[in-house]
Amino acid sequence: xxxxxxxxxxxxxxxxxxxxxxxxxxxxxxxxxxxxxxxxxxxxxxxxxxxxxxxxxxxxxxxxxxxxxxxxxxxxxxxxxxxxxxxxxxxxxxxxxxxxxxxxxxxxxxxxxxxxxxxxxxxxxxxxxxxxxxxxxxxxxxxxxxxxxxxxxxxxxxxxxxxxxxxxxxxxxxxxxxxxxxxxxxxxxxxxxxxxxxxxxxxxxxxxxxxxxxxxxxxxxxxxxxxxxxxxxxxxxxxxxxxxxxxxxxxxxxxx
Amino acid sequence: xxxxxxxxxxxxxxxxxxxxxxxxxxxxxxxxxxxxxxxxxxxxxxxxxxxxxxxxxxxxxxxxxxxxxxxxxxxxxxxxxxxxxxxxxxxxxxxxxxxxxxxxxxxxxxxxxxxxxxxxxxxxxxxxxxxxxxxxxxxxxxxxxxxxxxxxxxxxxxxxxxxxxxxxxxxxxxxxxxxxxxxxxxxxxxxxxxxxxxxxxxxxxxxxxxxxxxxxxxxxxxxxxxxxxxxxxxxxxxxxxxxxxxxxxxxxxxxxxxxxxxxxxxxxxxxxxxxxxxxxxxxxxxxxxxxxxxxxxxxxxxxxxxxxx
Numbered sequence: 211x212x213x214x215x216x217x218x219x220x221x222x223x224x225x226x227x228x229x230x231x232x233x234x235x236x237x238x239x240x241x242x243x244x245x246x247x248x249x250x251x252x253x254x255x256x257x258x259x260x261x262x263x264x265x266x267x268x269x270x271x272x273x274x275x276x277x278x279x280x281x282x283x284x285x286x287x288x289x290x291x292x293x294x295x296x297x298x299x300x301x302x303x304x305x306x307x308x309x310x311x312x313x314x315x316x317x318x319x320x321x322x323x324x325x326x327x328x329x330x331x332x333x334x335x336x337x338x339x340x341x342x343x344x345x346x347x348x349x350x351x352x353x354x355x356x357x358x359x360x361x362x363x364x365x366x367x368x369x370x371x372x373x374x375x376x377x378x379x380x381x382x383x384x385x386x387x388x389x390x391x392x393x394x395x396x397x398x399x400x401x402x403x404x405x406x407x408x409x410x411x412x413x414x415x416x417x418x419x420x421x422x423x424x425x426x427x428x429x430x431x432x433x434x435x436x437x438x439x440x441x442x443x444x445x446x447x448x449x450x451x452x453x454x455x456x457x458x459x460x461x462x463x464x465x466x
Numbered sequence: 467x468x469x470x471x472x473x474x475x476x477x478x479x480x481x482x483x484x485x486x487x488x489x490x491x492x493x494x495x496x497x498x499x500x501x502x503x504x505x506x507x508x509x510x511x512x513x514x515x516x517x518x519x520x521x522x523x524x525x526x527x528x529x530x531x532x533x534x535x536x537x538x539x540x541x542x543x544x545x546x547x548x549x550x551x552x553x554x555x556x557x558x559x560x561x562x563x564x565x566x567x568x569x570x571x572x573x574x575x576x577x578x579x580x581x582x583x584x585x586x587x588x589x590x591x592x593x594x595x596x597x598x599x600x601x602x603x604x605x606x607x608x609x610x611x612x613x614x615x616x617x618x619x620x621x622x623x624x625x626x627x628x629x630x631x632x633x634x635x636x637x638x639x640x641x642x643x644x645x646x647x648x649x650x651x652x653x654x655x656x657x658x659x660x661x662x663x664x665x666x667x668x669x670x671x672x673x674x675x676x677x678x679x680x681x682x683x684x685x686x687x688x689x690x691x692x693x694x695x696x697x698x699x700x701x702x703x704x705x706x707x708x709x710x711x712x713x714x715x716x717x718x719x720x721x722x723x724x725x726x727x728x729x730x731x732x733x734x735x736x737x738x739x740x741x742x743x744x745x746x747x748x749x750x751x752x753x754x755x756x757x758x759x760x761x762x763x764x765x766x767x768x769x770x771x772x773x774x775x
Contacts, residue, residue: 262660265664267660267663267664270656270659270660270663272567292663293663293666293667293668293669294666296663296664296665296666297666299664300664300665301660301661301664303657303660303661305657307655307657307658307660307661309658309661309662309675309678309679310679310772310773311678311679311681311772312678320665320675321665321666324665324666324667324668324671325665325666371661374661374665375664375665378665378666384664
């Protein structure tokens, strides 16, 4: 792995309240560039909220309040226009959500079009192909790019969503339990795709998962979140082999 | 098969449900039956000619052609939909995405209230308030400065015109179209909104993606709005000018099928075939209304299928 200076993601003293409820409680962590951070914890522990605080989708929720600092490749997320901030990042959601009114091709093309990443149709075609290849979907859809996405299986749809996010050439890729609603074969494909991304690209990944196995299998760093608090954060090997906190031990054993 | 205990209840409700369908069938039958003499006498020319020549002397002296009211119905409805569509779409977006919670609730109630107001109120308001304003501030200046365009070529005499009717109809169908679009908008799952925003869409780009996601509902709203506008009667009769007139000029007075019937029905029985002609006109309205509502229902079903609710 190539060593890069500086951090891809820095979070300092992050607190989030939604309707007066304290969801994220003083979380702070730092992830170097070109690494995978797995955010793990039981459901309802605030993982998804943490992710949405990074790309400011949290703004969508009325009566939400955020305190603290989030830096993505040095950009202060809460001092910049939200749409500029989001253009640094891509996101894949828990349930596959390709736009139902657009074709497979259009689903991937929409991001680059919005962000004016391409000058002409050829470049766009090229980028769409590239993104679908990176998401390991190209071979399966190259002959039916104009089909609506609902003709694809759930796992293929999820890889389509990965391609849609990648087409933006994001520096930070956020994934919210991307394999939660996907069959095991597709789950493996998505994990493979993520690892090869890290090999080939200048990209950093934050993956939210509630399965400790996936976290250990795929990540370089683990953040364990419980009831909105960061219980433990560190290198994956260290946490997997020698967890310091009793809760982490329990979670890794599947007891929490 | 219905369980035995429920059968009595089922049988007791059946007539009430059946009555509605029977009434509708009867209505359609009466319209068709009453229109028949006029259709038989004038044939297709009833819809392709602009003539209104009633006579008390006998059937052979009368001649009717509904082209002018048909044209007026079309033009006023199209003006109304063209004005109401952008207003209702942008109002929905503003209220659902940008307005603070309290303002949204207030606006929502006001718009629902507007939908339920008696239409005669709109008519009076249109006649007494809208027309003078429209005539003084819009029609006269446009006619003066852009009079060379056929749209503005005629002098706005009283102000009662296609434009006045179209505008009033727009005000009347906005709450209705707004409701249809809002319902669809609220059905779009939040995950699509998040997906659109996560791609770095600006507010405007996000707006366009959201509208494309509910496009079938927008089409449905337009069709249902057109149907509403075409069938609106009293308010239009007050502001459209009531003249058998086919003119590209928006400031000219005209007629619509509904306003024609409202205005002429009291005298219709004195003249041979006039009632039948009016029934033929309403038959056209019924056919159009069924077509538009039918497509509208299909479109709304498509929205439900897409978003599974």
